Amino acid sequence: MIVYAIEQFGIIYSAFRNTTALLVVWYQDSFPLEPTERKLMETRGNKHTLTLKEVQASDFGNYSCVAENSLGRAKKYMELSGRPSPAQFRSTPFSRAKDSYNLTWVVESYPPLLEVRLLYRKIMMNDTHQRHGKWHEVILHPPKGETFSHMMSYNIRGLEAASVFEAIAQAKNEYGWNEVSDLYQFYTRGPGEDLYGT
Incomplete structure (x- = not known):
């Protein structure tokens, strides 16, 4: 433990x-x-x-x-x-837009965070199976702060409408990298859907 x-x-x-x-x-x-x-x-x-x-x-x-x-x-x-705790995603799963998604997460770390790796990919699904697309990696440098809970967000653009994606995040402080977060799934809206996906 x-x-x-x-x-x-x-x-x-x-x-x-x-x-x-x-x-x-x-x-x-x-x-x-x-x-x-x-x-x-x-x-x-x-x-x-x-x-x-x-x-x-x-x-x-x-x-x-x-x-x-x-x-x-x-x-x-x-x-x-002393490493950061694993990232916890806080975004709602459904995007407000068809081609972008604002991903939000929190990491707890007493020392300031030095770097965050965010990876996301598309999941192609049909009635019988699913296939994963390639990972896209984004390196983020968090703002310097004295807070213990580090809330961060990143707006992913250029996504395909009516699609399913998954993301993971990993953070680093002076004591090293934390464990990779759990996989987080999110969805972009399709044409004609309102903000609540109905």
Whole structure:
């Protein structure tokens, strides 16, 4: 599981099914962690939380939570990453135009974004199968900002009317590229359709 640093906090959560632990130890890259003013450890029943305040680059890495009781030992693994979270598309699926589409998405990243890759392609469909067109790639350089949530948009022009498309996005900050977003499908209006596609 990957956990993305949220603003200045990194919160790592671990739960063990039907287990109340007598001993819980957190590790970062195989080294045991001790609670400090910046690293808070909390246990409630079978839920264990490690909260990191004022996240620093040295906090990023692999974490594990080991819980022990009279029945045995259990271990969970997590990664705290400074990379951006995967893009979430926010556009409505149906275009307001026949030959263009305004794609909108949000990426969460505490460090400023350096670059965004947007890829889109047409999907050709008939009653029996579908075929994908070639990817078109757009490289975007986001405006510098201090916000944690980065809302971006790009107006794709020259699209074919009454068609189906899909897009993916990937963002980069000083810690690297995030995971590629989920595929997002969108549609252009056909001739004679109103704005709501009826």
